[in-house]
Amino acid sequence: MNELKMIEELSNAFGPAGFEDEAQLVARRYMPATAQMEEDSLRDLYVRRRENTGGRPVVQLDAHLDEVGFMVQAIRPDGALKFIPLGTIVASNIPAHKVKVRAKDGTLVSGITTAKPPHFMSDAEKNRMPAVEEMAIDVGASSLEEARDSYGIRVAAPAAPDVRFEYDEKHDIMIGKAFDNRLGCAAIASVLEQLDGEALSVDVVGALATQEELGCRSAAVTARTVKPQIAIVFEGCPADDTVVEKWLSQTAVHKGPMLRHIDARMLTNPRFQRWALDLAEELGIPVQEAVRTGGATNGAPIHLSNEGVPCIVIGFPVRYIHSHYGIASLEDFKNGVRLAVEILRRLDEKTIRSF
Ligand SMILES: [Zn+2]
The missing domain is CATH 3.40.630.10 (Zn peptidases)
Structure with missing residues:
Protein backbone atom coordinates (compact mmCIF):
# COMPACT_ATOMS: atom_id res chain seq x y z
CA MET A 1 0.00 0.00 0.00
CA VAL A 68 -13.84 21.90 9.56
CA GLY A 69 -15.64 23.79 6.81
CA PHE A 70 -18.43 26.23 6.10
CA MET A 71 -22.07 26.35 5.04
CA VAL A 72 -23.69 29.05 2.93
CA GLN A 73 -26.29 30.83 5.04
CA ALA A 74 -27.56 33.29 2.44
CA ILE A 75 -26.52 34.82 -0.86
CA ARG A 76 -25.95 38.58 -0.71
CA PRO A 77 -27.37 40.87 -3.42
CA ASP A 78 -23.79 41.37 -4.69
CA GLY A 79 -23.40 37.62 -5.25
CA ALA A 80 -21.10 36.95 -2.28
CA LEU A 81 -22.00 34.02 -0.05
CA LYS A 82 -22.59 34.70 3.63
CA PHE A 83 -21.63 31.59 5.59
CA ILE A 84 -21.46 29.94 8.98
CA PRO A 85 -18.55 27.72 10.10
CA LEU A 86 -19.08 23.96 10.36
CA GLY A 87 -16.82 23.24 13.31
CA THR A 88 -14.54 25.44 15.37
CA ILE A 89 -12.37 27.92 13.50
CA VAL A 90 -10.95 31.22 14.73
CA ALA A 91 -12.24 34.23 12.78
CA SER A 92 -8.75 35.54 12.01
CA ASN A 93 -7.89 32.29 10.19
CA ILE A 94 -10.74 32.52 7.71
CA PRO A 95 -10.17 35.49 5.32
CA ALA A 96 -8.08 35.47 2.15
CA HIS A 97 -8.00 31.73 1.49
CA LYS A 98 -9.17 29.60 -1.39
CA VAL A 99 -12.18 27.39 -0.78
CA LYS A 100 -14.38 25.04 -2.77
CA VAL A 101 -18.15 25.41 -2.61
CA ARG A 102 -20.31 22.45 -3.60
CA ALA A 103 -22.88 23.53 -6.17
CA LYS A 104 -26.35 22.05 -6.62
CA ASP A 105 -25.13 19.53 -9.24
CA GLY A 106 -22.24 18.38 -7.03
CA THR A 107 -19.46 20.24 -8.83
CA LEU A 108 -16.95 22.11 -6.69
CA VAL A 109 -16.77 25.83 -7.42
CA SER A 110 -13.62 27.77 -6.50
CA GLY A 111 -13.99 30.80 -4.31
CA ILE A 112 -12.09 33.10 -1.97
CA THR A 113 -13.00 34.02 1.57
CA THR A 114 -13.32 37.77 1.27
CA ALA A 115 -10.65 40.14 2.50
CA LYS A 116 -11.29 43.84 2.24
CA PRO A 117 -8.36 45.67 0.60
CA PRO A 118 -6.64 48.13 2.97
CA HIS A 119 -7.54 50.91 0.55
CA PHE A 120 -11.18 50.66 1.59
CA MET A 121 -10.61 50.20 5.30
CA SER A 122 -11.14 52.87 7.93
CA ASP A 123 -8.46 53.18 10.63
CA ALA A 124 -10.82 51.50 13.05
CA GLU A 125 -11.29 48.55 10.67
CA LYS A 126 -7.52 48.13 10.25
CA ASN A 127 -7.11 47.71 13.99
CA ARG A 128 -9.76 45.12 14.68
CA MET A 129 -10.47 41.58 13.64
CA PRO A 130 -13.49 41.20 11.35
CA ALA A 131 -16.34 39.12 12.73
CA VAL A 132 -17.37 35.94 10.91
CA GLU A 133 -20.78 37.55 10.33
CA GLU A 134 -19.10 40.20 8.15
CA MET A 135 -17.23 37.67 6.01
CA ALA A 136 -18.32 36.02 2.80
CA ILE A 137 -17.12 33.62 0.12
CA ASP A 138 -16.69 35.19 -3.30
CA VAL A 139 -16.92 32.81 -6.26
CA GLY A 140 -16.79 35.67 -8.74
CA ALA A 141 -20.50 36.23 -9.13
CA SER A 142 -21.77 39.80 -9.26
CA SER A 143 -25.38 39.25 -8.26
CA LEU A 144 -27.52 36.87 -6.25
CA GLU A 145 -29.10 35.65 -9.48
CA GLU A 146 -25.74 34.88 -11.05
CA ALA A 147 -24.51 32.97 -7.98
CA ARG A 148 -27.73 30.99 -7.86
CA ASP A 149 -28.53 30.43 -11.54
CA SER A 150 -25.15 30.41 -13.28
CA TYR A 151 -22.92 29.00 -10.50
CA GLY A 152 -25.67 26.73 -9.17
CA ILE A 153 -25.10 27.66 -5.55
CA ARG A 154 -27.94 27.25 -3.10
CA VAL A 155 -28.52 28.14 0.52
CA ALA A 156 -26.87 25.46 2.71
CA ALA A 157 -24.18 24.67 0.12
CA PRO A 158 -21.16 23.24 1.96
CA ALA A 159 -17.65 24.65 1.52
CA ALA A 160 -14.17 23.56 2.57
CA PRO A 161 -10.58 24.83 2.28
CA ASP A 162 -9.04 24.31 -1.16
CA VAL A 163 -5.52 23.05 -0.44
CA ARG A 164 -3.38 20.54 -2.34
CA PHE A 165 -1.24 18.10 -0.40
CA GLU A 166 2.55 18.34 -0.58
CA TYR A 167 5.28 16.13 0.84
CA ASP A 168 8.86 17.18 1.55
CA GLU A 169 10.71 13.89 1.73
CA LYS A 170 14.01 15.36 2.86
CA HIS A 171 12.45 16.77 6.02
CA ASP A 172 9.58 14.28 6.32
CA ILE A 173 7.02 17.06 6.30
CA MET A 174 3.50 16.78 4.95
CA ILE A 175 1.67 20.04 4.29
CA GLY A 176 -2.02 19.97 3.52
ZN1 LIG B 1 -10.33 15.67 14.85
Whole structure:
Protein backbone atom coordinates (compact mmCIF):
# COMPACT_ATOMS: atom_id res chain seq x y z
CA MET A 1 0.00 0.00 0.00
CA ASN A 2 1.25 3.48 -0.88
CA GLU A 3 0.49 5.26 2.38
CA LEU A 4 1.64 8.64 1.14
CA LYS A 5 -0.67 8.47 -1.89
CA MET A 6 -3.55 7.46 0.37
CA ILE A 7 -2.90 10.35 2.75
CA GLU A 8 -2.63 12.74 -0.20
CA GLU A 9 -5.98 11.65 -1.64
CA LEU A 10 -7.72 11.68 1.72
CA SER A 11 -6.28 15.10 2.58
CA ASN A 12 -7.35 16.60 -0.74
CA ALA A 13 -10.85 15.12 -0.59
CA PHE A 14 -13.74 17.52 0.03
CA GLY A 15 -15.58 16.64 3.22
CA PRO A 16 -16.79 19.29 5.66
CA ALA A 17 -18.90 18.01 8.56
CA GLY A 18 -22.10 16.44 7.27
CA PHE A 19 -20.85 16.30 3.66
CA GLU A 20 -18.17 13.62 3.90
CA ASP A 21 -19.24 11.70 0.76
CA GLU A 22 -16.05 12.22 -1.25
CA ALA A 23 -13.73 11.51 1.68
CA GLN A 24 -15.70 8.35 2.41
CA LEU A 25 -15.38 7.14 -1.19
CA VAL A 26 -11.60 7.65 -1.08
CA ALA A 27 -11.36 5.84 2.26
CA ARG A 28 -13.31 2.86 0.88
CA ARG A 29 -10.81 2.47 -1.96
CA TYR A 30 -7.93 1.97 0.49
CA MET A 31 -9.54 -0.61 2.75
CA PRO A 32 -8.43 -4.24 2.28
CA ALA A 33 -10.28 -5.92 -0.58
CA THR A 34 -11.27 -8.68 1.83
CA ALA A 35 -12.99 -6.32 4.28
CA GLN A 36 -16.75 -6.14 4.53
CA MET A 37 -18.04 -2.57 4.37
CA GLU A 38 -21.37 -0.95 5.10
CA GLU A 39 -22.64 2.47 6.03
CA ASP A 40 -25.51 3.90 8.06
CA SER A 41 -27.79 6.84 7.32
CA LEU A 42 -25.26 9.32 8.75
CA ARG A 43 -22.77 7.92 6.21
CA ASP A 44 -20.62 6.44 8.97
CA LEU A 45 -18.52 3.74 7.32
CA TYR A 46 -18.03 0.37 9.01
CA VAL A 47 -15.14 -1.84 7.91
CA ARG A 48 -15.08 -5.40 9.24
CA ARG A 49 -12.18 -7.80 8.92
CA ARG A 50 -12.92 -10.98 7.00
CA GLU A 51 -11.30 -12.89 9.89
CA ASN A 52 -13.88 -11.66 12.43
CA THR A 53 -15.76 -14.59 13.95
CA GLY A 54 -18.50 -12.84 15.89
CA GLY A 55 -17.77 -14.72 19.10
CA ARG A 56 -14.85 -12.67 20.44
CA PRO A 57 -14.27 -9.28 22.06
CA VAL A 58 -14.77 -6.46 19.57
CA VAL A 59 -12.19 -3.71 19.13
CA GLN A 60 -13.48 -0.51 17.54
CA LEU A 61 -11.00 1.56 15.57
CA ASP A 62 -12.39 5.07 15.34
CA ALA A 63 -11.48 8.02 13.13
CA HIS A 64 -13.62 10.85 11.83
CA LEU A 65 -14.07 11.58 8.14
CA ASP A 66 -15.14 15.20 8.37
CA GLU A 67 -13.10 18.38 8.36
CA VAL A 68 -13.84 21.90 9.56
CA GLY A 69 -15.64 23.79 6.81
CA PHE A 70 -18.43 26.23 6.10
CA MET A 71 -22.07 26.35 5.04
CA VAL A 72 -23.69 29.05 2.93
CA GLN A 73 -26.29 30.83 5.04
CA ALA A 74 -27.56 33.29 2.44
CA ILE A 75 -26.52 34.82 -0.86
CA ARG A 76 -25.95 38.58 -0.71
CA PRO A 77 -27.37 40.87 -3.42
CA ASP A 78 -23.79 41.37 -4.69
CA GLY A 79 -23.40 37.62 -5.25
CA ALA A 80 -21.10 36.95 -2.28
CA LEU A 81 -22.00 34.02 -0.05
CA LYS A 82 -22.59 34.70 3.63
CA PHE A 83 -21.63 31.59 5.59
CA ILE A 84 -21.46 29.94 8.98
CA PRO A 85 -18.55 27.72 10.10
CA LEU A 86 -19.08 23.96 10.36
CA GLY A 87 -16.82 23.24 13.31
CA THR A 88 -14.54 25.44 15.37
CA ILE A 89 -12.37 27.92 13.50
CA VAL A 90 -10.95 31.22 14.73
CA ALA A 91 -12.24 34.23 12.78
CA SER A 92 -8.75 35.54 12.01
CA ASN A 93 -7.89 32.29 10.19
CA ILE A 94 -10.74 32.52 7.71
CA PRO A 95 -10.17 35.49 5.32
CA ALA A 96 -8.08 35.47 2.15
CA HIS A 97 -8.00 31.73 1.49
CA LYS A 98 -9.17 29.60 -1.39
CA VAL A 99 -12.18 27.39 -0.78
CA LYS A 100 -14.38 25.04 -2.77
CA VAL A 101 -18.15 25.41 -2.61
CA ARG A 102 -20.31 22.45 -3.60
CA ALA A 103 -22.88 23.53 -6.17
CA LYS A 104 -26.35 22.05 -6.62
CA ASP A 105 -25.13 19.53 -9.24
CA GLY A 106 -22.24 18.38 -7.03
CA THR A 107 -19.46 20.24 -8.83
CA LEU A 108 -16.95 22.11 -6.69
CA VAL A 109 -16.77 25.83 -7.42
CA SER A 110 -13.62 27.77 -6.50
CA GLY A 111 -13.99 30.80 -4.31
CA ILE A 112 -12.09 33.10 -1.97
CA THR A 113 -13.00 34.02 1.57
CA THR A 114 -13.32 37.77 1.27
CA ALA A 115 -10.65 40.14 2.50
CA LYS A 116 -11.29 43.84 2.24
CA PRO A 117 -8.36 45.67 0.60
CA PRO A 118 -6.64 48.13 2.97
CA HIS A 119 -7.54 50.91 0.55
CA PHE A 120 -11.18 50.66 1.59
CA MET A 121 -10.61 50.20 5.30
CA SER A 122 -11.14 52.87 7.93
CA ASP A 123 -8.46 53.18 10.63
CA ALA A 124 -10.82 51.50 13.05
CA GLU A 125 -11.29 48.55 10.67
CA LYS A 126 -7.52 48.13 10.25
CA ASN A 127 -7.11 47.71 13.99
CA ARG A 128 -9.76 45.12 14.68
CA MET A 129 -10.47 41.58 13.64
CA PRO A 130 -13.49 41.20 11.35
CA ALA A 131 -16.34 39.12 12.73
CA VAL A 132 -17.37 35.94 10.91
CA GLU A 133 -20.78 37.55 10.33
CA GLU A 134 -19.10 40.20 8.15
CA MET A 135 -17.23 37.67 6.01
CA ALA A 136 -18.32 36.02 2.80
CA ILE A 137 -17.12 33.62 0.12
CA ASP A 138 -16.69 35.19 -3.30
CA VAL A 139 -16.92 32.81 -6.26
CA GLY A 140 -16.79 35.67 -8.74
CA ALA A 141 -20.50 36.23 -9.13
CA SER A 142 -21.77 39.80 -9.26
CA SER A 143 -25.38 39.25 -8.26
CA LEU A 144 -27.52 36.87 -6.25
CA GLU A 145 -29.10 35.65 -9.48
CA GLU A 146 -25.74 34.88 -11.05
CA ALA A 147 -24.51 32.97 -7.98
CA ARG A 148 -27.73 30.99 -7.86
CA ASP A 149 -28.53 30.43 -11.54
CA SER A 150 -25.15 30.41 -13.28
CA TYR A 151 -22.92 29.00 -10.50
CA GLY A 152 -25.67 26.73 -9.17
CA ILE A 153 -25.10 27.66 -5.55
CA ARG A 154 -27.94 27.25 -3.10
CA VAL A 155 -28.52 28.14 0.52
CA ALA A 156 -26.87 25.46 2.71
CA ALA A 157 -24.18 24.67 0.12
CA PRO A 158 -21.16 23.24 1.96
CA ALA A 159 -17.65 24.65 1.52
CA ALA A 160 -14.17 23.56 2.57
CA PRO A 161 -10.58 24.83 2.28
CA ASP A 162 -9.04 24.31 -1.16
CA VAL A 163 -5.52 23.05 -0.44
CA ARG A 164 -3.38 20.54 -2.34
CA PHE A 165 -1.24 18.10 -0.40
CA GLU A 166 2.55 18.34 -0.58
CA TYR A 167 5.28 16.13 0.84
CA ASP A 168 8.86 17.18 1.55
CA GLU A 169 10.71 13.89 1.73
CA LYS A 170 14.01 15.36 2.86
CA HIS A 171 12.45 16.77 6.02
CA ASP A 172 9.58 14.28 6.32
CA ILE A 173 7.02 17.06 6.30
CA MET A 174 3.50 16.78 4.95
CA ILE A 175 1.67 20.04 4.29
CA GLY A 176 -2.02 19.97 3.52
CA LYS A 177 -5.52 20.30 4.86
CA ALA A 178 -7.80 18.05 6.93
CA PHE A 179 -5.01 16.06 8.61
CA ASP A 180 -7.52 16.27 11.46
CA ASN A 181 -8.63 13.62 10.86
CA ARG A 182 -7.92 12.07 7.48
CA LEU A 183 -4.65 10.85 9.04
CA GLY A 184 -6.84 8.82 11.39
CA CYS A 185 -8.88 7.44 8.48
CA ALA A 186 -5.63 6.50 6.72
CA ALA A 187 -4.42 4.86 9.92
CA ILE A 188 -7.45 2.56 10.04
CA ALA A 189 -6.84 1.50 6.43
CA SER A 190 -3.14 0.89 7.12
CA VAL A 191 -3.77 -1.10 10.31
CA LEU A 192 -6.39 -3.31 8.61
CA GLU A 193 -4.13 -3.79 5.60
CA GLN A 194 -1.13 -4.78 7.72
CA LEU A 195 -3.22 -7.31 9.66
CA ASP A 196 -5.06 -8.64 6.60
CA GLY A 197 -5.17 -12.42 6.73
CA GLU A 198 -3.50 -12.57 10.17
CA ALA A 199 -5.15 -14.50 13.01
CA LEU A 200 -6.04 -12.35 16.04
CA SER A 201 -7.78 -13.08 19.35
CA VAL A 202 -10.25 -10.24 18.82
CA ASP A 203 -12.69 -9.04 16.18
CA VAL A 204 -11.79 -5.66 14.71
CA VAL A 205 -14.20 -3.11 13.27
CA GLY A 206 -13.05 0.14 11.71
CA ALA A 207 -15.65 2.89 12.14
CA LEU A 208 -15.12 6.07 10.14
CA ALA A 209 -17.48 8.54 11.72
CA THR A 210 -19.01 11.70 10.30
CA GLN A 211 -19.76 15.03 12.03
CA GLU A 212 -17.08 14.90 14.73
CA GLU A 213 -16.33 18.57 14.28
CA LEU A 214 -19.91 19.40 15.25
CA GLY A 215 -19.40 17.87 18.70
CA CYS A 216 -18.48 14.18 18.31
CA ARG A 217 -21.98 13.38 17.07
CA SER A 218 -21.77 10.25 14.92
CA ALA A 219 -19.45 8.31 17.20
CA ALA A 220 -22.38 7.91 19.61
CA VAL A 221 -24.07 5.99 16.80
CA THR A 222 -21.00 4.00 15.71
CA ALA A 223 -20.39 2.88 19.31
CA ARG A 224 -24.00 1.66 19.57
CA THR A 225 -23.69 -0.15 16.26
CA VAL A 226 -20.27 -1.75 16.80
CA LYS A 227 -20.80 -2.44 20.53
CA PRO A 228 -17.07 -2.62 21.23
CA GLN A 229 -15.46 -4.09 24.34
CA ILE A 230 -12.50 -1.77 23.77
CA ALA A 231 -11.60 1.05 21.37
CA ILE A 232 -8.70 2.90 19.82
CA VAL A 233 -9.40 6.45 18.66
CA PHE A 234 -7.10 7.85 15.99
CA GLU A 235 -6.93 11.63 15.80
CA GLY A 236 -5.09 14.47 14.15
CA CYS A 237 -4.16 16.34 17.33
CA PRO A 238 -3.00 19.95 17.73
CA ALA A 239 0.81 20.05 17.81
CA ASP A 240 2.07 22.37 20.54
CA ASP A 241 5.78 22.60 19.67
CA THR A 242 5.46 26.02 18.03
CA VAL A 243 3.04 27.24 20.68
CA VAL A 244 4.30 26.46 24.19
CA GLU A 245 7.68 26.41 25.94
CA LYS A 246 9.80 23.36 25.23
CA TRP A 247 9.48 21.83 28.70
CA LEU A 248 5.69 21.92 28.39
CA SER A 249 5.48 20.56 24.84
CA GLN A 250 3.65 17.22 24.72
CA THR A 251 2.62 16.93 21.08
CA ALA A 252 5.59 17.82 18.89
CA VAL A 253 5.95 16.97 15.21
CA HIS A 254 8.62 14.27 14.61
CA LYS A 255 8.45 12.92 18.16
CA GLY A 256 5.96 10.14 17.58
CA PRO A 257 2.24 9.71 18.09
CA MET A 258 0.67 11.21 21.20
CA LEU A 259 -1.30 9.21 23.74
CA ARG A 260 -3.62 11.54 25.63
CA HIS A 261 -4.28 10.90 29.33
CA ILE A 262 -7.13 13.36 29.67
CA ASP A 263 -8.99 16.09 27.81
CA ALA A 264 -12.18 18.04 28.42
CA ARG A 265 -14.47 15.05 27.89
CA MET A 266 -12.55 11.86 28.60
CA LEU A 267 -10.22 10.57 31.24
CA THR A 268 -8.45 7.80 29.35
CA ASN A 269 -8.74 4.35 30.93
CA PRO A 270 -5.50 4.46 32.97
CA ARG A 271 -4.88 0.69 32.79
CA PHE A 272 -5.28 0.39 29.01
CA GLN A 273 -3.22 3.57 28.62
CA ARG A 274 -0.39 2.23 30.83
CA TRP A 275 -0.42 -1.10 29.00
CA ALA A 276 -0.15 0.66 25.62
CA LEU A 277 2.62 3.00 26.81
CA ASP A 278 4.58 0.07 28.26
CA LEU A 279 4.20 -1.82 24.99
CA ALA A 280 5.48 1.18 23.00
CA GLU A 281 8.50 1.38 25.28
CA GLU A 282 9.16 -2.35 25.01
CA LEU A 283 9.05 -2.18 21.20
CA GLY A 284 11.01 1.06 20.94
CA ILE A 285 8.14 2.97 19.32
CA PRO A 286 8.49 6.70 20.11
CA VAL A 287 5.37 8.11 21.78
CA GLN A 288 4.43 11.30 23.57
CA GLU A 289 2.04 11.69 26.47
CA ALA A 290 -0.31 14.61 26.88
CA VAL A 291 -2.42 15.98 29.71
CA ARG A 292 -4.92 18.46 28.31
CA THR A 293 -7.60 20.61 29.85
CA GLY A 294 -9.40 21.31 26.59
CA GLY A 295 -10.37 19.48 23.43
CA ALA A 296 -12.23 16.24 22.92
CA THR A 297 -12.24 13.26 20.61
CA ASN A 298 -14.73 10.62 19.60
CA GLY A 299 -13.45 8.82 22.69
CA ALA A 300 -15.91 11.03 24.59
CA PRO A 301 -19.08 9.29 23.38
CA ILE A 302 -17.40 5.91 22.80
CA HIS A 303 -15.98 5.43 26.32
CA LEU A 304 -19.38 6.17 27.86
CA SER A 305 -21.30 3.89 25.49
CA ASN A 306 -22.81 0.50 26.24
CA GLU A 307 -21.39 -0.77 29.56
CA GLY A 308 -18.40 1.59 29.37
CA VAL A 309 -15.52 1.07 26.93
CA PRO A 310 -11.78 1.26 27.73
CA CYS A 311 -10.49 3.64 25.13
CA ILE A 312 -7.15 5.19 24.21
CA VAL A 313 -6.36 8.01 21.81
CA ILE A 314 -3.47 7.67 19.37
CA GLY A 315 -2.98 11.21 18.08
CA PHE A 316 -0.86 12.36 15.17
CA PRO A 317 0.68 15.77 15.92
CA VAL A 318 -0.54 18.37 13.40
CA ARG A 319 0.54 22.00 13.54
CA TYR A 320 -2.11 24.69 12.87
CA ILE A 321 -5.06 22.37 13.17
CA HIS A 322 -8.50 23.89 12.51
CA SER A 323 -7.04 26.35 10.04
CA HIS A 324 -6.70 25.92 6.26
CA TYR A 325 -3.31 24.21 6.48
CA GLY A 326 -1.54 21.69 8.65
CA ILE A 327 1.99 20.33 9.03
CA ALA A 328 2.57 16.71 10.05
CA SER A 329 5.14 13.92 9.76
CA LEU A 330 4.71 10.65 7.85
CA GLU A 331 7.03 8.94 10.34
CA ASP A 332 4.75 9.95 13.24
CA PHE A 333 1.86 8.46 11.28
CA LYS A 334 3.72 5.19 10.67
CA ASN A 335 4.68 4.89 14.33
CA GLY A 336 1.06 5.36 15.39
CA VAL A 337 -0.05 2.67 12.95
CA ARG A 338 2.69 0.34 14.16
CA LEU A 339 1.66 0.78 17.78
CA ALA A 340 -1.99 0.04 16.95
CA VAL A 341 -1.02 -3.07 14.97
CA GLU A 342 1.06 -4.38 17.87
CA ILE A 343 -1.74 -3.65 20.34
CA LEU A 344 -4.22 -5.62 18.23
CA ARG A 345 -1.80 -8.54 17.97
CA ARG A 346 -1.70 -8.77 21.77
CA LEU A 347 -5.26 -8.00 22.84
CA ASP A 348 -7.33 -10.92 24.08
CA GLU A 349 -10.32 -11.38 26.34
CA LYS A 350 -8.27 -11.74 29.54
CA THR A 351 -6.17 -8.64 28.85
CA ILE A 352 -9.23 -6.57 28.01
CA ARG A 353 -10.96 -7.70 31.22
CA SER A 354 -7.92 -6.56 33.23
CA PHE A 355 -8.52 -2.96 32.08
ZN1 LIG B 1 -10.33 15.67 14.85
